[in-house]
């Protein structure tokens with residue numbers, strides 16, 4: 001009798017397992033079927049327009065930092081037994097750099113790497129590990145059109161581009177082909193498309209190889225106007241990175257102001273300036289038809305071997321971008337421009353560290369709090 005009940009129990013369990021498996025298998029089949037239908041609906045463009053929301057509002061923060069200008073003191077300090085490590089230089093500022101949704105830096109020196117010889121001023125070539133450190137710290141894109149783009153000729157420029165492509169660091173301003181130069185660089189964040197453009201006033205007298213004008217974007221109003229218009233058609237926001245102005249001057253020239261006005265009139269939304277090695281103020285600029293752009297004339301040096309006279313003070317400019325879609329169409333609003341000052345500390349050309357300026361007394365800067373207040377007034381006084 002006992003054996004019989006065990007026998008029935010086993011039979012019952014087996015039947016239960018069989019039945020459950022059957023149910024599970026059926027559910028799986030149905031889910032698969034559902035997935036397939038969903039996929040078909042999503043890929044159907046006419047349907048997608050039908051299901052898109054009538055109202056959309058999203059805000060992201062865009063940021064930019066200044067020049068990454070790697071002098072010999074800086075790369076020697078980053079040297080390890082096997083290569084270079086720039087991560088410690090950004091470790092005290094990493095949490096700040098990770099705050100914006102998209103952050104741009106100006107990679108002033110090429111990342112040609114050791115194979116073509118690392119070098120400093122006046123013809124720079126930096127270790128490729130600089131790119132790894134930027135990515136690791138939270139930089140999302142670099143502008144590369146600047147006066148040092150051709151320091152190691154076409155070869156160095158292409159090696160630098162290939163390395164950034166290899167590690168997945170987006171870049172704009174220098175290109176390997178004409179087609180490459182003509183394709184817009186657009187980053188998409190939370191449904192907001194940002195087009196990044198980058199131009200430089202020149203390449204320190206080093207001529208562009210014949211027939212290869214596409215290698216570096218040079219400031220040219222007609223070319224810029226044409227690209228801005230294309231970018232406005234393809235993206236929600238147009239960000240212009242410009243290498244311009246006079247070195248070591250803390251205020252923009254009349255020429256910078258005139259070009260900023262021209263670009264605002266053509267429709268840029270934000271201008272991030274680089275090259276003077278010191279900070280130049282931020283301001284709003286308006287076109288005759290009421291379009292408003294944020295102009296940051298110069299972001300100074302972010303990481304470099306330069307020091308004194310404001311050359312070791314840089315920072316991060318940020319701006320909130322809101323995209324609204326309603327019955328009237330798509331609107332872009334810019335709000336809350338801000339600035340976060342930084343300082344490059346070192347001890348006798350060792351231990352280079354980018355640190356918050358308001359915290360720089362801990363790293364040996366005298367009168368850091370007053371310097372912080374001066375810089376905030378300098379950068380934000382006009383907005």
Ligand SMILES: [Zn+2]
Pocket residue numbers: 108146147148243274275276
């Ligand atoms: Zn420069």
